[in-house]
Amino acid sequence: MDALLKKELKENFLKFVVEFAILVAVAVFLVPYGFRMMKNLAPLLSNLPGGGLNGEAKALLPKLNDLNFFVVSQWFGKNLFEFAIFFGVINSIGAVAGETERKTAIFLFSRPVSRARVLFVKYAVILLGTLIPILISTYTIPLLARSIPQKINMAVFNRLAVQSLLATAAVVSVSFLFSVVINDRVKGGLIALIALIATVLIGKVSALKWVSVMYLYLGKFLPAISLSIVYSLIFVLLSLVLLLRKEF
């Protein structure tokens, strides 16, 4: 195995395993336990004293019994969305900033290995290490849902899975750029998270919805995946250009 690849895997493996365990645990809790809890909540909510819920909230009540609605809103729209962004940032931010902070950058970049190769190996390991746990945990949901007498719409599920994976790739790429630019992991991670949250706020303006990271995860399939791919490529190339100019 390539020495650089082996090094990156060794440095990140524990992190990937912990993240995988967290995601699988969340998925296992969500379906079937979370869904059953939600299902049991529906009659309670409709029988609230004083006439119960009104308007939009009342219209949502029947959907609480719908497994597909539950999976889309609670997995893709909430848990996966939040964890994927958080893990994407955590995994990427140490890529170059970690080497600079520990001063191992001087060792690494004085070896006969091109900076481009270092960057792509790091990016590949971090991307796969972030995406594989997401992929596996996401597809445990249809397996776990077999105990529930409802069927998951796999066409929608697959589309959202692909969309989430590509959106996470974009998050990884953005954070990667911060890792090249900012030499401090904590500072870089916080700034990356703030920047991603800022995109959600900017995306509240309908003309700028495509800027929002939320749109990448939950927007219309084709535009969202196209944007994710474009963002990923742009930010990786930008990271490369800046790394080639970086002094150690």
Add this chain to the structure above:
Amino acid sequence: MNAIEVLRLSKSYKDRHKSVKALNGLSFVLEKGHIGGFVGPNGAGKTTTIKILLGLLFKDEGSVKLFGTSNYDAVSVRKKIGFVPEEFSLYEYMSGEELLSFNASIYRAFDTRTIAELQRLFSLPLNRKISSYSKGMKKLLSLYLAVSVNPELLILDEPTDGLDPIFRDRFLSFLVNFVSEHGTTVLFSSHILSEVEKVADYAILINKGKLVLQGDIDSLKENSLFVTFTCKNAPVKVPGAELLNKEKMLYALSVVSGAEEVLERLKSLGCTILEKRALSFEEIFMNAINGETGGENGRTA
């Protein structure tokens, strides 16, 4: 052929909106097969120069050639270089063996015989995690890494920093033997002049980002002079001469180059030479740095 050619190299850093010139038109050469002592006081620009040679910093102006190629930071050129940095952290979670293996995979070279020889001298616990190593052990491991890949050029930045006197001595002896056996060129940066004098056959002396003096250490010594003399026709017009005793018209003079010319001039002035000797390497360094005889653009012996 020159292993290193540096011509009018300049580099500035930004420090709180102020530009600080680390290198100011530095030029020097180091021929293949030589051990070049790269000396200068703290802040002279040694580490900056080394980082530029390794592509870790980028030059502002000037040119650099390694092994005749100006594409000096190419992977193929760096493959010929072993580097011991002044200060770096190694991958602490790896053992010494793992780091050597990682390094060997990147260089695609590993000299087991050299490592065995180093182990005979230093017995570094290679199976232990680097996090448990002392500063000196880490420095030794850096040396192991640098020489284990059969380098054509060794760049050593303060290589003995952190080593105890016994290991320091063994290290220097090993270096001399290694170089004579492999014909490796060495750029040996240090501010410990006795060490440089012990291993180097060539000296590159820099200060404030400029070359002060370069040349064969033996020639530098031969061309230098410390002389005490008396003169009938006082005061003498010999630049740099220091009056030791006014009544006896006793003078002392140190020069780092042009010893013969100085002696001729003193004779022509009718001075009587009382004592003359070559300067030690340390005296040459001190004289050159103090600017008593060093020129603006450096001198070559």
